Amino acid sequence: xxxxxxxxxxxxxxxxxxxxxxxxxxxxxxxxxxxxxxxxxxxxxxxxxxxxxxxxxxxxxxxxxxxxxxxxxxxxxxxxxxxxxxxxxxxxxxxxxxxxxxxxxxxxxxxxxxxxxxxxxxxxxxxxxxxxxxxxxxxxxxxxxxxxxxxxxxxxxxxxxxxxxxxxxxxxxxxxxxxxxxxxxxxxxxxxxxxxxxxxxxxxxxxxxxxxxxxxxxxxxxxxxxxxxxxxxxxxxxxxxxxxxxxxxxxxxxxxxxxxxxxxxxxxxxxxxxxxxxxxxxxxxx
Numbered sequence: 001x002x003x004x005x006x007x008x009x010x011x012x013x014x015x016x017x018x019x020x021x022x023x024x025x026x027x028x029x030x031x032x033x034x035x036x037x038x039x040x041x042x043x044x045x046x047x048x049x050x051x052x053x054x055x056x057x058x059x060x061x062x063x064x065x066x067x068x069x070x071x072x073x074x075x076x077x078x079x080x081x082x083x084x085x086x087x088x089x090x091x092x093x094x095x096x097x098x099x100x101x102x103x104x105x106x107x108x109x110x111x112x113x114x115x116x117x118x119x120x121x122x123x124x125x126x127x128x129x130x131x132x133x134x135x136x137x138x139x140x141x142x143x144x145x146x147x148x149x150x151x152x153x154x155x156x157x158x159x160x161x162x163x164x165x166x167x168x169x170x171x172x173x174x175x176x177x178x179x180x181x182x183x184x185x186x187x188x189x190x191x192x193x194x195x196x197x198x199x200x201x202x203x204x205x206x207x208x209x210x211x212x213x214x215x216x217x218x219x220x221x222x223x224x225x226x227x228x229x230x231x232x233x234x235x236x237x238x239x240x241x242x243x244x245x246x247x248x249x250x251x252x253x254x255x256x257x258x259x260x261x262x263x264x265x266x267x268x269x270x271x272x273x274x275x276x277x278x279x280x281x282x283x284x285x286x
Contacts, residue, residue: 006098008197012190016105019186023112027179033124036062038172039069044163046232049257052248060240067236069177070125072163073117075230076184078130079156080110086149095146102194109187116180128235132226144212147202151278152223154195158269159227161188200276213280220273221285228262228286229253262286 033039042061045068047053056064084107090096091103121127140148161184167173168182208216232252237245252258263270266286273279 005197005201009099009102009194012194013102013105016102016109016187016190021183023116023183026183027116027176029119029123030174030176033066033174033176037174038062038065038170039124039174039177040065040072040163041166041170041172044068044166046252046258049261050252050255052252052255056242060242064236064240064242066125067239068231070121071128071231071233071236072160073121074128074130076160077114077117077121077127078132079160080114082132083153083156084110086153090146090149099194099198106191106194109191113184113187116183120176120180128233131233132230140212140215143202143206144208144216147199147206148216148219150195150199150202151220154192154199154272155220155224155266155269156227157188157192157195159265161185161192162265162268164188196272199272199278203276203278217279217285220279224266224269224286228265 042048042053042065045053045061045065047056047061047064053061087103087106090100092100096103118127164181164185168178168185170178206212232249234245234249237248242248263286270285273285279285
């Protein structure tokens with residue numbers, strides 16, 4: 001009889017097939033975005049809830065929203081290229097028999113996401129270079145490395161999905177922005193559900209030593225820190241016309257209001273970590 005783990009992954013695979021679409025035909029691309037449109041909600045901007053936002057004029061804030069959206073989509077497409085490579089390395093390998101069917105769907109959907117986010121950036125702005133610093137370590141046993149790989153994927157997708165949900169339903173944004181984020185959220189909701197299944201299974205099979213537990217917590221904390229810091233790309237402040245953009249970024253990262261929003265971006269991941277006993281103190285991860 002099929003166990004609950006395999007059955008859940010099969011249901012997610014069937015749902016993916018039922019929701020399949022052609023990204024080349026799904027979206028209606030406007031010739032241009034209006035300069036006075038928000039392309040990212042002000043509440044999701046990296047300056048929100050800080051005195052630095054109050055010091056920016058409305059025109060600069062609208063420009064910043066465009067470049068912050070370019071940065072977010074660039075982060076997403078670069079991140080999803082890495083996810084494809086990491087998941088591909090586990091397809092049809094021992095211990096991953098049950099999720100392999102879903103992994104095929106995952107790779108296809110992530111490829112679609114890379115296309116439509118890169119298309120948005122290409123049409124209306126630019127793709128920012130990938131500045132991600134690798135957090136992969138060495139010397140871990142393969143079982144722990146696999147678990148950390150899928151936890152990195154899960155955390156990255158859940159942070160991004162908090163943005164997708166907000167943007168897909170925000171009437172202030174152009175229709176193309178809402179549509180892209182809605183499509184991405186629909187797919188990512190399945191990826192997150194599957195990722196939680198895989199991460200729980202891998203964690204349940206581990207018997208971590210105290211040193212391994214400390215190493216895993218430090219690794220996940222570093223991944224979270226680097227992912228959050230990527231939301232503060234100094235190039236987007238420069239493109240928005242903000243002077244002394246490196247100093248501007250450093251000051252933003254010191255603002256207590258930003259930490260509150262980081263906690264909101266991480267809320268689902270931290271709840272999952274706590275409820276499954278993955279780290280003794282999930283709040284210490286950021």
